[in-house]
Amino acid sequence: MEQKIEKRQRISTLGQIGLQQFAPYLMNRIMGRYNASLREVLRKHGLTISQVRTLAVLSVLDGVTVNDLSVYTVIEQSTLSRTLDVLEGQGLVRREQGVTDSRVRHVFLTDEGRAEFGRAWPFMHEEFETMFNGIGDREYTALIATLQKMLTNIRRHDI
Incomplete structure (x- = not known):
């Protein structure tokens, strides 16, 4: 118990850390920019970020349960349900x-869903390439390993 109290007394403030050194802030900014860039392009093709996330996951893990799809897409189940209704109505998925x-x-x-994702993928990949411009293979591999450890530390699901 003493160890936890001692650790709590040493907690830095966000001001001491600084936004540019606070990883959750940086991750939110990066993903916010990535999604905003994609949103602009995808809107012209009649797709939303939620729809493309769903198609992307299914292009790799076809046939997952709705619950697991919610975890993989990082979309709340109520929003995912509406997204699936639209995608099913367009003939892109089936339940x-x-x-x-x-x-x-x-x-x-x-x-049809696989073809639609095939049309969206080049835009997603282009944004991915832009994000990692100037980052070498070693840096990328180290980042992925770190992100996987972080996900293991915080995840609430086995997937």
């Missing part, structure tokens, strides 16, 4: 009942 549990729904990308 199927689980084989062992009829309450569980699995989401699949249709051929």
Whole structure:
């Protein structure tokens, strides 16, 4: 118990750390800019960030449950449900009942959905390339390893 009290007394303030040295602030700025850039381009193609995130995850992990899709896409379940309604209405995804549990729904990308994501991917990749311009392979590998450790530290799901 003493160790925790001692540690608490040494906590720096945000002002002492500074915004430019506070990783959560920097991660939010980076992802905010990435999403804003994508939003501009995707809007011209009739897609939203939530829709493209959903198509992106399904392009890699087709047939996941709605609950898992919510975790992978980082979209609240109520928003994801509305997103899936739109995507299903456009013929880009389909939902199927689980084989062992009829309450569980699995989401699949249709051929049209795969093609739509194929059209969106170049824009996503271009923004990715811009973000990592001037960052070498070693730096990128180290960043990915660090981010994976961070995710393990904070995640609430096994995925």
